[in-house]
Amino acid sequence: MEESTQSAMTAGVPVTGEEMPEPPPEVIEAARNAPDHWLAMVDLTWQGEGPPPLWALIGQWRSGPTGEIEEWRDNPEYRPSPQMLDWSDPTDPVDRALQLAATGYGPGEDVARELARAEVSVLVTATGTPLAAASPEGTPVIPVYTSERYLESVGRLLYDRRPVADLVEQLPPGHALYLNPTGPISMLVDTEELRTALASAGAAPDAKREAGTAKALRPGTGAGGAEPVSGGRAIGKPARAANGSTVVGAGLAGSGISRTAR
Template identity: 55%
Template sequence: MTDSAQPPAFPLDSPPPDEAVRAADPVGAVAEAKERPDPPEPPEEIVRAARLAPGHWFGTVDPGWRGEGVPPDYAVAGRWRSDATGEIVEWQDNDAYLPSPQVLGWPEPTDPVDAALQRAVTGYGPAEDVAYALTDAEVAVLTLPDGSPVTATGSDGTPVVPVFTSSRYLNLVGALAFEHRAAIELLPQLPEEHRIYVNPPSPAGAVLETGPLAEMMALTKTARPRTEPDGTERVAAGDA
């Protein structure tokens, strides 16, 4: 069993978002979303705002960012400028922009792990949240006749054990034998030097290093903040 395109290999220490996006997007969906040949059409709310405030710039925020206050650079697709009459006359791209899963057209997450992966590989959430979500998760593991996990090799030669957090992704690999196991209990059972490949068929599928992943899971028992999709923070499971 091999993967056709290498997913991001997270060391779980918050890799630079742009690197994570490039690694997670071998078919170029992110690049296509960022490189528009022509300026986009201004939305109606921008047109109305321009008429009310001539001679100003108006930023366009990615709908995937739901925080409060001034949005970060990576969440701003670009900005529009209105002239002295209130007409839109210029569009300026933002080179630091990272399109969110919503803009990329990815399907809605199936579960907390899938949601954390989608945010992490696009730069809208920290990689640590993947570990937090996996701590209490149960995953499906393909099994051999003796019950041991099926192993595979990534396109770069990395040995991996594919795991699935939902039936949506599991069903895509066919009618193969599998078992449900707690993710936190699975890590010690992996063959030596193997990493887990979470949701291979997903656009946000990722390879995770088992050592750092286990350490991050342990940190969920401490009072460490966790970033939510809306940009707020709450303590990890076990802290309340």
């Protein structure tokens, strides 16, 4: 393991004895095969090539001279994935891209790319005009929902289902799309970035579509959604490899097969 990475990983508070979390079976087995060694626990949402970056490592166990687990240290630079945050499973490709971008496990550009190919639900007036609102920061927005799960949390309100290519042309001046405000994570979508993605996807508005074709009222679930978390494109931290350490998959995120980073 590189000195800078080792320093960052060992900056966590050591936990030993009964206060130490119980290591999973794959970690116990890896410790027996690697006495007096650090065993890094990786969040298996990270699927890149080569050794995992520092921010994808949950922490590390230390095996003693006899191969027994003696210590656990959290990684202070660990960035939890959507699954480790216990967010609900993504409902669609846009929601998946949004969750990964918000946690740093995927590029922010993927949100606009998936959204450009999508159809979304939008609250409308009786004449079919998209219903405007404001984000928690006061930004003028048009809320949109990528799935019925998030839409139903709004309640019994009139809505329409529209291709994003159509909806972006119907945005009032100065308004942005507010993506899934009732989901575990929401995002203000940059309009120009979305237009670029639409152009790349070859998507064009449907000239034959009537703006006032609103559907019937849909009953809501009555259960309020999670507190919206606003923000733009996620910015990732510099990745640092954990060379030379043994990497063990997190039990919550995958099969738990151990591998050695090189």
